[in-house]
Amino acid sequence: xxxxxxxxxxxxxxxxxxxNNGGHEIFxxxxxxxxAETRAxxxxxxxxxxxxxxxxxxxxxxxxxxxxxxxLFGPGGVAAGLNKGSIVIDMSSISPMDTKRxxxxxxxxxxxxxxxxxxxxxxxxxxxxxxxxxGGTEAGFARAxxxxxxxxxxxxxxxxxGAGQVCKVANQIIVALNIQAVAEALVFAARAGADPxxxxxxxxxxxxxxxxxxxxxxxxxxxxxxxxxxxxxxQKDLSLALSSARELGLALPNTAIxxxxxxxxxxxxxxxxxxxxxVQAIEGxxxxxxxxxx
Amino acid sequence: xxxxxxxxxxxxxxxxxxxNNGGHEIFxxxxxxxxAETRAxxxxxxxxxxxxxxxxxxxxxxxxxxxxxxxLFGPGGVAAGLNKGSIVIDMSSISPMDTKRxxxxxxxxxxxxxxxxxxxxxxxxxxxxxxxxxGGTEAGFARAxxxxxxxxxxxxxxxxxGAGQVCKVANQIIVALNIQAVAEALVFAARAGADPxxxxxxxxxxxxxxxxxxxxxxxxxxxxxxxxxxxxxxQKDLSLALSSARELGLALPNTAIxxxxxxxxxxxxxxxxxxxxxVQAIEGxxxxxxxxxx
Numbered sequence: 001x002x003x004x005x006x007x008x009x010x011x012x013x014x015x016x017x018x019x020n021n022g023g024h025e026i027f028x029x030x031x032x033x034x035x036a037e038t039r040a041x042x043x044x045x046x047x048x049x050x051x052x053x054x055x056x057x058x059x060x061x062x063x064x065x066x067x068x069x070x071x072l073f074g075p076g077g078v079a080a081g082l083n084k085g086s087i088v089i090d091m092s093s094i095s096p097m098d099t100k101r102x103x104x105x106x107x108x109x110x111x112x113x114x115x116x117x118x119x120x121x122x123x124x125x126x127x128x129x130x131x132x133x134x135g136g137t138e139a140g141f142a143r144a145x146x147x148x149x150x151x152x153x154x155x156x157x158x159x160x161x162g163a164g165q166v167c168k169v170a171n172q173i174i175v176a177l178n179i180q181a182v183a184e185a186l187v188f189a190a191r192a193g194a195d196p197x198x199x200x201x202x203x204x205x206x207x208x209x210x211x212x213x214x215x216x217x218x219x220x221x222x223x224x225x226x227x228x229x230x231x232x233x234x235q236k237d238l239s240l241a242l243s244s245a246r247e248l249g250l251a252l253p254n255t256a257i258x259x260x261x262x263x264x265x266x267x268x269x270x271x272x273x274x275x276x277x278x279v280q281a282i283e284g285x286x287x288x289x290x291x292x293x294x
Numbered sequence: 295x296x297x298x299x300x301x302x303x304x305x306x307x308x309x310x311x312x313x314n315n316g317g318h319e320i321f322x323x324x325x326x327x328x329x330a331e332t333r334a335x336x337x338x339x340x341x342x343x344x345x346x347x348x349x350x351x352x353x354x355x356x357x358x359x360x361x362x363x364x365x366l367f368g369p370g371g372v373a374a375g376l377n378k379g380s381i382v383i384d385m386s387s388i389s390p391m392d393t394k395r396x397x398x399x400x401x402x403x404x405x406x407x408x409x410x411x412x413x414x415x416x417x418x419x420x421x422x423x424x425x426x427x428x429g430g431t432e433a434g435f436a437r438a439x440x441x442x443x444x445x446x447x448x449x450x451x452x453x454x455x456g457a458g459q460v461c462k463v464a465n466q467i468i469v470a471l472n473i474q475a476v477a478e479a480l481v482f483a484a485r486a487g488a489d490p491x492x493x494x495x496x497x498x499x500x501x502x503x504x505x506x507x508x509x510x511x512x513x514x515x516x517x518x519x520x521x522x523x524x525x526x527x528x529q530k531d532l533s534l535a536l537s538s539a540r541e542l543g544l545a546l547p548n549t550a551i552x553x554x555x556x557x558x559x560x561x562x563x564x565x566x567x568x569x570x571x572x573v574q575a576i577e578g579x580x581x582x583x584x585x586x587x588x
Contacts, residue, residue: 131497154499157492158489163489167488167493170482173478173479173482174479174497178475178504180471184549185464188544188546189461191543192542193453193460198452198457202450202452203425203427206414208468208469208472210505213468244486249582250485258548285547286542287543
């Protein structure tokens with residue numbers, strides 16, 4: 001299939017490569033930042049309009065909601081070049097509410113729209129092991145699935161358009177709040193004179209078990225906060241959660257607090273640290289830190 | 295060994311039975327509520343003072359901090375009967391701060407004190423599969439361990455006296471906040487038009503994985519809130535967390551919110567529901583509930 005790919009960053013590059021390895025033709029818009037590796041596997045066209053004209057499926061993998069808006073509807077954008085019957089697949093992590101609006105405009109051009117954010121990071125992108133959460137019609141999802149199978153492993157059609165982004169936001173809410181759960185519990189334990197490593201060991205396997213208790217608690221105990229997944233990116237996801245919640249008429253009190261805790265870590269210079277550094281905000285509230293055992 | 299056991303409730307009864315099956319002699323204070331089964335396996339003495347005189351190890355399994363205080367130091371209490379060299383093992387879930395004070399007073403009588411709260415509930419108590427989190431000296435823990443092995447499986451010596459209670463509180467903080475994490479995420483997903491069951495399925499296995507996402511999320515989706523572990527009991531544990539935190543000079547913002555959410559569920563008549571009913575407080579904030587699919 002002829003695939004347009006916009007957003008050849010840390011995630012997009014290995015994804016485009018995996019699609020090319022799967023036998024697909026890749027078209028990308030000219031950017032100064034394109035790597036030699038990408039230029040070797042893709043046809044480079046003038047802009048996203050030209051890419052949309054050349055391709056049947058256009059995949060987006062860009063940082064944020066305004067980037068998707070610009071790539072689709074800005075000057076030289078995808079919408080101006082789309083052939084009727086093409087499919088737009090947005091794999092960025094962006095606003096679920098704006099996704100529904102973008103999809104309406106693309107549908108009005110006679111094209112399918114599928115939102116399909118991922119989790120699994122650079123490692124998952126390179127090894128074609130991403131978790132993919134998709135929203136769209138049955139027909140749209142069926143068309144995209146052949147491509148998803150070259151990119152990921154745990155692929156779920158969550159619901160109508162926007163549901164993929166909703167699912168990603170829900171995932172990020174849970175991860176953030178599970179991190180805060182472990183942070184509050186371990187700071188409490190350390191401040192009360194218990195060894196947080198032993199506490200973690202004692203409760204692992206019970207109802208407190210989580211992937212975060214396995215991985216992030218260990219980072220908090222060992223004081224190793226190199227990413228991983230950056231505070232800055234999780235801040236963006238929680239902001240999406242809160243702005244969507246406002247639009248939906250929902251109050252998410254612990255999500256709001258966790259977002260403020262991430263802001264606190266960023267304010268203290270930690271925006272590029274792993275999100276387990278949220279514990280530093282809890283420690284900051286008390287003027288007490290889990291002792292570094294090194 | 296001659297074991298005094300005070301607190302023959304839902305948890306205490308099967309625990310005393312397991313100790314008796316392990317070859318130990320059980321002494322209990324007279325209570326109108328003693329069951330025929332307990333009377334059949336234990337020597338019933340006048341009060342806890344007489345029990346402490348007769349036994350080398352005295353185990354407590356009572357509801358709350360004031361109950362432990364009364365059993366130990368009230369009229370007819372354990373302290374008045376303790377032989378020098380005996381050991382008091384408090385397996386109730388109570389205040390870590392008060393535990394340290396109780397232990398000091400018991401140590402002053404020439405006796406050991408070990409705090410060893412459990413998790414695993416009635417099922418774990420009956421099948422001798424409790425998780426036991428112990429605080430005390432090495433010597434005290436070593437004495438108690440022979441008894442713990444008849445009661446539980448995952449047995450950890452977390453640290454000095456009080457550390458068992460600290461660990462239990464840390465566990466209950468994490469469980470409560472993981473429940474709130476899942477509640478906020480699923481209410482968000484449902485309100486945004488996604489199927490919460492599909493969202494759960496899509497994110498299971500990733501960084502959002504937890505025992506709570508397995509078990510409690512399912513209860514929220516299926517609207518089955520029969521206990522399980524009651525809101526009323528988890529409220530008590532979170533109150534312990536917050537009062538201890540105040541004494542330690544800590545702020546635990548998400549724990550405080552979760553405690554308020556449990557209070558909200560109780561205020562709406564749900565004190566005896568399973569703690570996964572915390573989701574009803576999040577739903578109450580929005581005037582929207584996850585649809586019942588039945």
